Amino acid sequence: MIELKQRILIALSKLANRDAHQITVEDLEKIIQALSNDGVSMLLNCLYDTMNDSKPAVKKESIQLLAVLCTARTDSVATHLTKIIAHIVKRLKDSDSQVREACCDIVGSLSALYLKGGGGSDGVASLFVKPLFEMIDESNKAAQGKATVCMALGDRLFIWRI
Template identity: 55%
Template sequence: MATKILKSKKPPPSSSSSSSHLAMIELKQRILTSLSKLSDRDTHQIAAEDLENIIKSLTPEGTTMLLNSLYDATGDTHKPAVKKEAIRLLCFFCATHIGTHHLGKIIAHIVKRVRDSDSGVKDACREAIGELSSLYLKGEGVESVVVVFLKPLFEALNDQSKGVQAAAAMCMARMVQMASQPPPISAFHKLCTRICKYLSNPNFLAKAALLQLVSSLSQVGAISPQGLEPLLQSIHECLTNSDWATRKAAADALSALALHSTNLITGPTITALEACRFDKIKPARDSIVEALQQWQNLAGGTEDKKPPGQA
């Protein structure tokens, strides 16, 4: 008599796993529906609020799905309004679910959009980097997190487009400005050497924007004494740049240094400013004259200024 071989049957999926799978499908549909409504002015606000509510009640299982949907929404195929809101919502996610697990990928996707042709999207990137800086950059011991910010931004600085270079430099300046008090000074100190290399590079086109980063570093006290002299030399060279916006930004950076730095050797800078104080472009000339006055005032309390009556 033949023996029947009974095939084992797979146990039916549990009701809990089925309901979880259905919940993920519903969540995905809800996210995509809200994202599609962002492009319509009449439904934009309601859709944004719904996405915020999704983020607030998000479970670990739904996190990857949501983030991937927001990453996709920052892509070139979407309207600027959608891209800007997706960037803002990435920051909202970080503010709601504090942690660095997803931070690197989020920053990388935000920085990608500095290449966007829409200036509003680039502005959204700058503000997003500032907001994330205020959340994650505070005090010492965050050097590894600073690197997470800077790695994609320096890659963007190496782009051949002046617009992309400028947007990346402005993001860096915003990162420094918005770092929580006290800012990670020692991590910021390392920026000076790299800034000098870019300012001295004839192929780097966005010197005016990068000089605004120098001003920001100066304002938070993040320029080391060792990095100050080569940085001043690079700024002096920018005072004679053919681009008037670069000359103006160089003077503005020198004004910031005069206000926020100590133990400055004033002579060479005063000489450099005096040599170009008759700049033909009024905005540049005004900034140069203002910087010259500040450095001359500074010289009054240093050894660079000779006592009255001395030849």
């Protein structure tokens, strides 16, 4: 696990390097595909830390890698869904529009994964609704707008039944 964490941290630190960016993303995607269930929590924590990077491109890529992880390890990640959504909603306040757009994309992806065909339980649906409604109450207009976009995903966000 220590060796794996080192590989992940080294790869994440290379995301800002334009020359190595694509190779690094591919490397991280391979790590995600080969990851055991025990490594999911560790990778999530590394991605959360990277989402706080000062470079928008690194934050955006971390959000996109989070989507890759959720898609590859849907069941293993499900127990972490509350924290994942909280981190995504927090990034809706980001000053960079591409980061906010990536957040909207992942909310749509996660809702499609965890609320398939409206079949998700009310508890799971509320994991999406509550933080987005709270964000709409924020004074940050850009964050409000993106939270509204997330809510308006209609066919991808099956929570209108609540």
